Amino acid sequence: MGFSLGNIFQKFSSSLGGGGGEGSVLGIDIGASSAKIAQLRSSRGVAVLETYGEIALGPYGGQPVGKAVKLSPEKTAEALIDLMKEANVTARTGGISIPFSSSLVSILDLPKVDKEALKRMVPIEARKYIPVPVTEVALDWFVIPEEGGEKSAFDTIKEPAPIRAKGQEVLLVAIHNDTIANYKTITETAGITVEFYEIEIFSAIRSSLGHGLAPVLVVDIGAATTKMYVVERGIVRLTHLVTSGGQHMTEMLGRSMNWEFEKAERVKRERGLNDSAAYSTEENERIKSALLSTLTRVFSEVNRVLLSYGQRYNKNVSHVVLTGGGASLPGLAPQAKLSLSAEVEIADPFSRTEAPAFLDEVLREIGPGFSVSVGLVLRKLKST
Secondary structure, eight states: OOOBTTHHHHTTTTTTTOOOOTTEEEEEEEOSSEEEEEEEEEETTEEEEEEEEEEESGGGGTOOTTOOOOOOHHHHHHHHHHHHHHTTOOOOEEEEEEOGGGEEEEEEEEOOOOHHHHHHHHHHHHTTTOSSOGGGEEEEEEEOOSSOOGGGTTSEEOOOOOOOOSSEEEEEEEEEHHHHHHHHHHHHHTTOEEEEEEEHHHHHHHHHOOSOSSOEEEEEEOSSOEEEEEEETTEEEEEEEESOOHHHHHHHHHHHHTOOHHHHHHHHHHHTTSOOTTSOHHHHHHHHHHHHHHHHHHHHHHHHHHHHHHHHHSOOOOEEEEESGGGGOTTHHHHHHHHSSSEEEEOOGGGGSBOOGGGHHHHHHHGGGGHHHHHHHHHHHHHO
């Protein structure tokens, strides 16, 4: 059986409103090492948190909690069913995130033509960018407004590119049919109706950022990878992926202290970079330096992205938002502030929801890992 942050809310499920069902929406985020779910409803224009939960996927693949695993759709559905039961989930409709690694996002530079001509042009142009036959992917596209305004917030990507001739820029998103088929199997088996799919990057941005105009770097620390994206005026201008994350921290800690993965994972989650009276001064230092060996690599990549964006666009990115499960590491914020040449903030997606005050501290602690699942629901609630 997986673990669930839901142990804390099972006692609180009645205070979180239980009931639900009609008008309640689910956000489902299936990551490399865990699945998260958030159930919200709209009340007087406010997103009310009804329940939430996380379950480790490792045990469903014979691996420890915290390990990244590749499960069959049926096994993933089994984990999702267990999670919904533990979290007292009552809603059965919502959105599901597609991993950034399972999608292809490009910018097409096309002449200005009407919608009908665009419908014919995009699939032809897409062949140049997609390494598989166009028939094997689901294509979506969106014309990027010339001025990044409210309309385009959270729903466009623009990667660095040379100055182009006057035409129109079209955001192209391609997701392999096999990926969608797997998600359909998972959700149908779990008895969930999916109203929309969204690439995780957009969901995380929606729940983690305000509507500021200045560029912000979002750093999403997952179990297997860390994703970075510079967002300006709601448009993603740069993306970067590092193959290091929470699992690597645990492995380095285990090697350094000669611990099993399970113990290293537990110590990482419970004390992180903070000293603990349970260990000697020397042990505390060894634990910290083992975790920092991974984090230092991530931080140096963050600084490289900040620098290269600044040079390319002649703009200073002065704000970094840390999100993803790895951003819940105790003691991370002060270390990030020391290591990064920018202001640092830990994402707090639940601050955009209404929940009982006694849950504030817990929701702040676990919030970064729920950026995607909360962001998915916010998309749906905004459109209703």
